[in-house]
Amino acid sequence: MSFRNLVVGAVIASLFTSRVRAVDNGLAITPQMGWDNWNALGCDVSEDLLLQTAELIVDYGLQDLGYHYVVLDDCWSSGRNASNNNSLIADASKFPNGMAAVADRLHALGLGFGMYSDAGKYTCGGYAGSLGYETVDADTFASWGVDYLKYDNCYNMGQAGNQQISEARYATMANALNATGRPILYSLCNWGEDYPWNWGSTIANSWRISGDVYDNWDTYDSRCPCTGADAWNCGLPGFHCSITNIMNKASFIVSKAQPGAWNDLDMLEVGNGAMTDAEYVAHFSMWAIAKSPLIMGNDIRTIAPADLAILSNAAVIAVNQDPSGSSAARRWIYGINGSDPFTGPSIQLWSGSLKSTTGGAQSDMVVLLINGADESMPMNASLADIFVDNGPGGTAPQVKMSWEVRDLWANRMSDEEAAAIIAASSGTGNVTTGYNATEVGAGRYNATAMSYAEGLAANSSLLLGNVTTTLAPSGTVTATVEPHGVAMFRLRALPTGMMRKRDEL
Numbered sequence: 001m002s003f004r005n006l007v008v009g010a011v012i013a014s015l016f017t018s019r020v021r022a023v024d025n026g027l028a029i030t031p032q033m034g035w036d037n038w039n040a041l042g043c044d045v046s047e048d049l050l051l052q053t054a055e056l057i058v059d060y061g062l063q064d065l066g067y068h069y070v071v072l073d074d075c076w077s078s079g080r081n082a083s084n085n086n087s088l089i090a091d092a093s094k095f096p097n098g099m100a101a102v103a104d105r106l107h108a109l110g111l112g113f114g115m116y117s118d119a120g121k122y123t124c125g126g127y128a129g130s131l132g133y134e135t136v137d138a139d140t141f142a143s144w145g146v147d148y149l150k151y152d153n154c155y156n157m158g159q160a161g162n163q164q165i166s167e168a169r170y171a172t173m174a175n176a177l178n179a180t181g182r183p184i185l186y187s188l189c190n191w192g193e194d195y196p197w198n199w200g201s202t203i204a205n206s207w208r209i210s211g212d213v214y215d216n217w218d219t220y221d222s223r224c225p226c227t228g229a230d231a232w233n234c235g236l237p238g239f240h241c242s243i244t245n246i247m248n249k250a251s252f253i254v255s256k257a258q259p260g261a262w263n264d265l266d267m268l269e270v271g272n273g274a275m276t277d278a279e280y281v282a283h284f285s286m287w288a289i290a291k292s293p294l295i296m297g298n299d300i301r302t303i304a305p306a307d308l309a310i311l312s313n314a315a316v317i318a319v320n321q322d323p324s325g326s327s328a329a330r331r332w333i334y335g336i337n338g339s340d341p342f343t344g345p346s347i348q349l350w351s352g353s354l355k356s357t358t359g360g361a362q363s364d365m366v367v368l369l370i371n372g373a374d375e376s377m378p379m380n381a382s383l384a385d386i387f388v389d390n391g392p393g394g395t396a397p398q399v400k401m402s403w404e405v406r407d408l409w410a411n412r413m414s415d416e417e418a419a420a421i422i423a424a425s426s427g428t429g430n431v432t433t434g435y436n437a438t439e440v441g442a443g444r445y446n447a448t449a450m451s452y453a454e455g456l457a458a459n460s461s462l463l464l465g466n467v468t469t470t471l472a473p474s475g476t477v478t479a480t481v482e483p484h485g486v487a488m489f490r491l492r493a494l495p496t497g498m499m500r501k502r503d504e505l
C-alpha cells in the first residue's frame with residue numbers, strides 16, 4: 001500500500017471512529033412524542049410543574065398514546081459550580097430535590113426526562129450555555145438520568161453562517177452525548193439556520209426547520225422571514241412563525257425526514273387558546289403527516305376537553321408513527337380568489353404513503369385537504385393527484401384501482417368523554433357526563449402495550465378511522481372542509497377480487 005493510500009485510509013478510519021452517528025443511536029425510529037413547558041409557561045419552571053404534568057400525562061391516557069418525554073425547557077439552572085469541574089447547577093429554589101430526583105420520578109412513571117441547553121455562551125433566556133462545556137454538561141445530564149436533549153442556538157459567538165460551522169458546533173455535543181454511553185435523544189434547535197436538514201441527520205435525531213412557532217394560523221410577521229415560494233431557500237432564524245408559514249417551509253424539505261432523523265416543525269400550540277378548534281385540528285394533522293415530533297406545548301394542568309380530544313386522536317397519531325417513516329408531500333396549492341397562494345389564503349392537497357394495513361402489496365395513503373379560506377369549501381382530490389409520485393398525469397397504476405376512504409377524524413373523542421377523563425383524574429368523579437370510572441378511557445389505544453406498528457399490522461379499528469365511502473378507478477375524494485380546517489383520510493386498497501366483481505357488475 002502506498003503512503004498516500006495509508007494516509008487516506010487513516011483519515012477515513014478516524015472519520016468513522018470519531019463520529020458516531022446520532023441517527024444510529026436507535027432512538028426516534030418514529031418521531032418523538034412528549035411535552036415541553038415553553039410554549040405555555042416560558043421560564044415558569046419547577047419540579048412541581050414537571051411532576052404534576054407527568055402524572056396527568058399518565059392519568060389522561062396520553063402516555064398510553066405515545067407521549068413519552070417530559071421536556072424541561074430554558075431557565076432551570078443557577079450557573080456553574082467552579083469547585084465541581086464547572087458543572088451546571090440546578091436552581092435549588094425551582095428544583096429543591098435536584099434533577100436526578102426528577103428523572104427518577106419520571107422514570108418510575110415510565111416516562112423519559114428531556115433537558116434543555118444551548119450551543120452558545122448563554123441560553124436564550126440568558127442562563128449558562130454549553131458552548132465549550134459540552135463534555136462536562138453531557139456527563140452531568142447522563143449522571144442525572146436525562147433521556148433527551150433539546151439544544152438551542154442563542155449566543156453562539158458567531159459560530160454560524162455556513163453549514164460546516166454550525167454542523168461542527170452541534171457535532172461537538174453529539175459526540176459528547178454519545179461518549180456518555182447513555183442513549184440520549186438529540187434534538188437540534190437551531191431554527192433552520194444554516195439548513196440543518198442537510199446535515200442534521202448525520203449527528204442528531206431531529207432539527208428545527210424554522211423560527212419559533214406561535215399560536216396563530218396565518219398572520220404575516222416580518223420577524224419570521226421566508227413566507228413565500230422562496231421558503232425553500234430559508235437558512236434564516238426568526239420567531240412569531242404561524243402554522244401555515246412553518247408548513248410551507250416543511251413542504252420543500254419533506255424528503256429529508258427519515259427514521260431516526262426528523263424535520264422538527266416546533267412544539268404544538270394545541271390548547272394554548274389563540275386558535276379555533278378547526279385550526280388546532282389542522283395544525284395537529286399537518287404536524288402528524290409531515291412526521292414532525294409531536295411535543296405538546298400546552299399547560300396540561302388546565303387542558304380543555306376539546307384539546308385533550310385532539311391530542312388523543314390515535315388514528316392521526318398512527319400516521320405520524322407509521323413504520324415506513326416517510327413524510328407526506330404537498331401535491332398542489334392554489335391561492336383563493338386569485339391571491340398569491342404563498343402569501344394569501346390557499347387551499348392545498350398533501351398525500352403520503354403509509355405502510356399497508358390490508359396485507360397486500362399496495363401501501364395505504366394519507367390524504368390531507370387544507371382549507372385556508374375564511375369560509376367552508378367543497379374540496380376534492382383526484383387519485384391522479386394523490387398518486388402523482390407513482391406516475392404523472394394519471395398514469396400511476398393506483399389510479400386504476402379501487403379504494404376504501406377512511407375519515408381519520410370521524411372517531412374523535414367526544415368533549416363529554418374527555419371531560420370525564422379529566423374529572424376522573426382529579427378524583428372528583430363525574431356523574432353528570434354519564435361516564436363512570438371503569439368506562440372512562442376504556443377502549444382507547446394503548447401504544448405502550450401494542451406499538452403503532454403492531455396495531456396497524458393487526459388492523460386495530462382504533463387506528464383506521466371510519467369508512468366513509470369507496471372510490472372506483474379514476475375516482476375523486478371529496479369533502480366539505482371547515483374554514484382554516486382540514487379533511488384527513490386514510491386510503492386502503494380494495495382487494496383486486498372486489499374490483500373485478502365491481503367491473504363485472
Ligand code: GLA
Binds near residue numbers: 191
Ligand atoms: C428559543 C427556542 C424555544 C425556547 C426558547 C427558550 O427561542 O427556539 O423553543 O426553547 O429559546 O428560551
